[in-house]
Amino acid sequence: MALAIALVVIVVATVAFHFASPWWFTPIASNWGLVDDTILITLVITGAVFVAVNLFIALAIVRFRHRAGHRAAFEPENRRLEGRLTLLTTAGIVAMLAPGLYVYSQMIAAPDDAAQVEVLGRQWQWRFRFPGADGRLGRTDVRYVSADNPFGVNPDDPHGRDDVLVASPELHLPLGRPVALLLRSHDVLHNFYVPQFRVKMDLVPGLVSRFWLTPTRAGRFEILCAELCGLAHYNMRGHVVVEDEAAFRAWLAAQPTFAALR
Amino acid sequence: MSDRDLHTEPHSFWTKYVWSQDHKVIAIQYSLTAIAIGLVALVLSNLMRLQLGFPGAFDFIDPGRYYQYVTMHGMIMVVYLLTALFLGGFGNYLIPLMVGARDMVFPFLNMLSYWMYLLAVLVLVASFFVPGGPTGAGWTLYPPQAILPGTPGTEWGIVLMLVSLVIFIVAATMGGLNYVTTVLQARTRGMTLLRMPLSVWGIFVASILALFAFPALFVSGVMMLCDKLLGTSFFMPAIVSMGQPLAHGGGSPVLFQHLFWFFGHPEVYIVALPAFGIISDLISTHARKNIFGYRMMVWAIVAIGGLSFVVWAHHMYVSGMNPYFGYFFATTTLIIAVPTAIKVYNWTLTLWRGDIHLRVPMLFAIGFISTFVIGGLTGLFLGNVSVDIPLSDTYFVVAHFHMVMGVSPILAIFGGLYHWYPKITGRLLDERLGKLHFWVTFLGTYAIYMPMHYLGFLGMPRRYYAYEGYEFIPASAQDLNAFITVAALVVGVTQLVFLFNLAWSVRHGRPAGANPWGATTLEWQTPHTPPRHGNWGATMPEVHRWAYDYSVPGAARDFIPQNVPQEAGAGGEGPVWGGQV
Amino acid sequence: MSLLAALAVKPWLPQPPDPGRAAPRAPAAAVGLRVLLGVIAMLFALFAIALLVRARLPDWQALPWPATLWLNTGLLAASSVALQFASGSARHGRERGLRGALAAAAALALGFLAGQGWVWAQFVAAGHFVASHPAASFFYLLTGLHGLHLAGGLVALGWAAAGLAREGPGERSARRVALCATYWHFLFAVWLVLFALLASSPGTLVALGSAVGMHSH
Numbered sequence A: 001m002a003l004a005i006a007l008v009v010i011v012v013a014t015v016a017f018h019f020a021s022p023w024w025f026t027p028i029a030s031n032w033g034l035v036d037d038t039i040l041i042t043l044v045i046t047g048a049v050f051v052a053v054n055l056f057i058a059l060a061i062v063r064f065r066h067r068a069g070h071r072a073a074f075e076p077e078n079r080r081l082e083g084r085l086t087l088l089t090t091a092g093i094v095a096m097l098a099p100g101l102y103v104y105s106q107m108i109a110a111p112d113d114a115a116q117v118e119v120l121g122r123q124w125q126w127r128f129r130f131p132g133a134d135g136r137l138g139r140t141d142v143r144y145v146s147a148d149n150p151f152g153v154n155p156d157d158p159h160g161r162d163d164v165l166v167a168s169p170e171l172h173l174p175l176g177r178p179v180a181l182l183l184r185s186h187d188v189l190h191n192f193y194v195p196q197f198r199v200k201m202d203l204v205p206g207l208v209s210r211f212w213l214t215p216t217r218a219g220r221f222e223i224l225c226a227e228l229c230g231l232a233h234y235n236m237r238g239h240v241v242v243e244d245e246a247a248f249r250a251w252l253a254a255q256p257t258f259a260a261l262r
Numbered sequence B: 001m002s003d004r005d006l007h008t009e010p011h012s013f014w015t016k017y018v019w020s021q022d023h024k025v026i027a028i029q030y031s032l033t034a035i036a037i038g039l040v041a042l043v044l045s046n047l048m049r050l051q052l053g054f055p056g057a058f059d060f061i062d063p064g065r066y067y068q069y070v071t072m073h074g075m076i077m078v079v080y081l082l083t084a085l086f087l088g089g090f091g092n093y094l095i096p097l098m099v100g101a102r103d104m105v106f107p108f109l110n111m112l113s114y115w116m117y118l119l120a121v122l123v124l125v126a127s128f129f130v131p132g133g134p135t136g137a138g139w140t141l142y143p144p145q146a147i148l149p150g151t152p153g154t155e156w157g158i159v160l161m162l163v164s165l166v167i168f169i170v171a172a173t174m175g176g177l178n179y180v181t182t183v184l185q186a187r188t189r190g191m192t193l194l195r196m197p198l199s200v201w202g203i204f205v206a207s208i209l210a211l212f213a214f215p216a217l218f219v220s221g222v223m224m225l226c227d228k229l230l231g232t233s234f235f236m237p238a239i240v241s242m243g244q245p246l247a248h249g250g251g252s253p254v255l256f257q258h259l260f261w262f263f264g265h266p267e268v269y270i271v272a273l274p275a276f277g278i279i280s281d282l283i284s285t286h287a288r289k290n291i292f293g294y295r296m297m298v299w300a301i302v303a304i305g306g307l308s309f310v311v312w313a314h315h316m317y318v319s320g321m322n323p324y325f326g327y328f329f330a331t332t333t334l335i336i337a338v339p340t341a342i343k344v345y346n347w348t349l350t351l352w353r354g355d356i357h358l359r360v361p362m363l364f365a366i367g368f369i370s371t372f373v374i375g376g377l378t379g380l381f382l383g384n385v386s387v388d389i390p391l392s393d394t395y396f397v398v399a400h401f402h403m404v405m406g407v408s409p410i411l412a413i414f415g416g417l418y419h420w421y422p423k424i425t426g427r428l429l430d431e432r433l434g435k436l437h438f439w440v441t442f443l444g445t446y447a448i449y450m451p452m453h454y455l456g457f458l459g460m461p462r463r464y465y466a467y468e469g470y471e472f473i474p475a476s477a478q479d480l481n482a483f484i485t486v487a488a489l490v491v492g493v494t495q496l497v498f499l500f501n502l503a504w505s506v507r508h509g510r511p512a513g514a515n516p517w518g519a520t521t522l523e524w525q526t527p528h529t530p531p532r533h534g535n536w537g538a539t540m541p542e543v544h545r546w547a548y549d550y551s552v553p554g555a556a557r558d559f560i561p562q563n564v565p566q567e568a569g570a571g572g573e574g575p576v577w578g579g580q581v
Numbered sequence C: 001m002s003l004l005a006a007l008a009v010k011p012w013l014p015q016p017p018d019p020g021r022a023a024p025r026a027p028a029a030a031v032g033l034r035v036l037l038g039v040i041a042m043l044f045a046l047f048a049i050a051l052l053v054r055a056r057l058p059d060w061q062a063l064p065w066p067a068t069l070w071l072n073t074g075l076l077a078a079s080s081v082a083l084q085f086a087s088g089s090a091r092h093g094r095e096r097g098l099r100g101a102l103a104a105a106a107a108l109a110l111g112f113l114a115g116q117g118w119v120w121a122q123f124v125a126a127g128h129f130v131a132s133h134p135a136a137s138f139f140y141l142l143t144g145l146h147g148l149h150l151a152g153g154l155v156a157l158g159w160a161a162a163g164l165a166r167e168g169p170g171e172r173s174a175r176r177v178a179l180c181a182t183y184w185h186f187l188f189a190v191w192l193v194l195f196a197l198l199a200s201s202p203g204t205l206v207a208l209g210s211a212v213g214m215h216s217h
């Protein structure tokens, strides 16, 4: 009996906690509101199942707990009931998966006009590179990495000369413009994570990974590393500043190019 | 097997308890070793919680140590505790007794399996004492970081970890060959596949998964050892580490992740399927009712086992792998939810119209359902690729996997131990201590992990030593972390009550008799309790019915053991009970 | 009864007396061995997949292929044949043929291992070290593991021979030798697959990888 009460209390407390909790998603600052919607759909469906299963168990305990003379039913199976439950479950799964995959199809299709920014990670700092006036990032190779070429830009690639290099862990992005982030690492795995953007992706040495978003809210947001990368993983900090186009242009113009640094 | 001659009972202390080939002794050796190393993992978890709840208050926990604790805690819990306890412990004890065999089919291999396991544990423990300490690469051991400077334990710790895993895999393979072959070849007369208790089904399919999933860990481990010790570049691309260019080049870190998770996801079910089986039997026995939808339960175990090999990359949605894989793996992952949900429904429908005895094993069994449901449901978030992306690598994941493969399997283990302890020792565990243990553990784990999901929603990343100075995290999150730590400490300390109970009841527990729960399955029908060497005395049992003849209409008692002939069970007048058939 | 039918019965209903008992079951060791072969096949299959993935990356280069490897392949094939012959002799109680064939099989297998060692020495002499390039790494790793499995088989063969010496020919020795023969044929088949993979040109490997659905990374 105590167990039935405990289960009911757990359900009530969980639901209450959910509504009272001050710990919840940060206000979104990107175009991925659909992700939040999908999470909400999932939360509603799974929350309902959680409540239903626990209350059903509690009810079963109350009604069918052992009493003198009481005897259980003999009920090997009930194909109809099992079939219905299977169908219902499948419907619930489809209701979560369909929007999930729809959103995903958008997440992996960057618009053609998305600007490109490179994010470079190494233990334990962030750096950024913008294509210069030619709109193309110069090729890179780990072989070229040195103190005065921290990005490993190929010195012979003309597209690299005008690349804008950001040596501080602060990235500026223009408000309302889609941007594709190209992620590279020189040493171990890292993960570029801005909670307010909702999207994240690993940086993998040896390849370029990517994701895209449109910043929708001006402000200064924290960049965290979300893939264990060693001792200072928890302290690999950076910032993204989302600002209007003019401010962004001014900031970008103040950053040195690859050619200027050599 | 039934016609096999009884190998002679060993007499000296050494052959009886140390170099034993008796599955029951090996089961106990496996279990005690697993519990001992599991305690280390528990202590490590509480140390981590101290740092997270009260950052900086314990200055010996520096970032390096924290990451070593995370890694060792996770690896020990998953592999050296849960896998070993479910397969080596429960599998060894239950399979021969439940299918009516005198022992495993390869007793010598079985003994070897335990000693290899012990060796693996010792090598693992040794890594605490080598220069640089154990590895701090996270239990996933992702390269390049696992073998490069900047991570603790890259001198010796990672080598010992990989060597230990390789030894463990050899041990698990020896055991798995035994479990699978025993189920296939050594069932007693009348024990058809669908008359096997679900515990056997769960352990059987989990053993198959272990046999075919562990090779992936072996492959990745051996290749990483080569990268570390021989300078090969299986997983190592060209790297500049701490300003130093390395000799490696061209390898693929993502390849390691594929191999690791090809093992890692089935591993979840290596732990879950035995728990499913055990829970089914506990619920049926203590609700005095046949398991509802037995066939569906078997099919679901088989289906889950098969599907578990085609979902691995749901752990890699943000790994930089080909993004189109996301569609496939999200779909397969959510499909697995269907057979899993069926299992949950059937457990609850077994309770419905039952005659529920809320004895300690049953408390744990119901606690299992409740916690497993949460873990399963949060899995639907993380399996659905676009929902996973914001949540991956946050505390939502930590809460999810602790619920689904930490807490709920542990509750199943506890339930199983309270249930079978009287068969193993002849005495019952103390009921009041058991209830105390249950209530604190069950409510305590809810207190630890339920709120943790919300720290994940907030966006707090996992594997963080500290969160100071992050503006998006409100100060109240730290209060919540302190609360979680207190709950974790209480739960941790309460396990001592259980250990005390285990030790004390061997001598002082209430004598149990042959079949204290009135269970139908064969292990309760042995001529002696605890069963002697060879299990069955002179005559092998013969099975006449399925494992769930509880409360059969018209039968005199509310259970009919599997070895009671049909005619005798069906009629109004019951045969002579008491397990000594 | 087929497996599917066995899994479809309604076990709570009275069943006819256990039909599975009518036919004697295969000995446990034979079943255990088949499961073990499945596990080893899985192991090498995963290595093969890792190789195909790795071969798609730009730094892959083909290995030279010394003729010794063809010779070694012949030795292993002959060893397998000898063991098959031994197994037949054991079944029919031809004791002399059995002993001779066992000795020949063991000698040929040792010859194979020595030949593989010789190839290693050749590679080292030619400057293909284990870390020189990925194909070389895979070569050492896979031939080494395969050799270890064969060495394990030789231990089992020694145990079968010891049993034969102890008990003389009979059903038990025949069964042991038959198990060894199965294992030998299996290892020979594994070797053929490894041979094909390691000897393939980079282009073939890429094509193979694409055929099994591999993409960029």
Ligand code: HEM
Residues within 6 Å of the ligand: B045, B046, B048, B049, B070, B071, B073, B074, B075, B077, B078, B082, B137, B138, B139, B140, B398, B402, B405, B406, B407, B410, B448, B462, B463, B464, B488, B491, B492
């Ligand atoms: C009272 C019990 C437990 C407590 C308080 C606890 C606590 C923790 C903590 C604090 C972490 C590290 C979180 C982080 O920094 O990311 C962790 C990680 C982990 N735990 Fe537990 N844990 C418990 C039981 C278990 C059990 C039973 C399992 C068995 C599956 C388990 C498996 C893991 C795994 C796999 C990790 C991940 C390690 C990694 O990130 O590499 N834990 N646990």
Ligand SMILES: [Cu+2]
Residues within 6 Å of the ligand: A189, A190, A191, A225, A226, A227, A228, A229, A230, A232, A233, A234, A236
């Ligand atoms: Cu990091």
Ligand SMILES: [Cu+2]
Residues within 6 Å of the ligand: B264, B265, B268, B311, B312, B314, B315
């Ligand atoms: Cu998984």
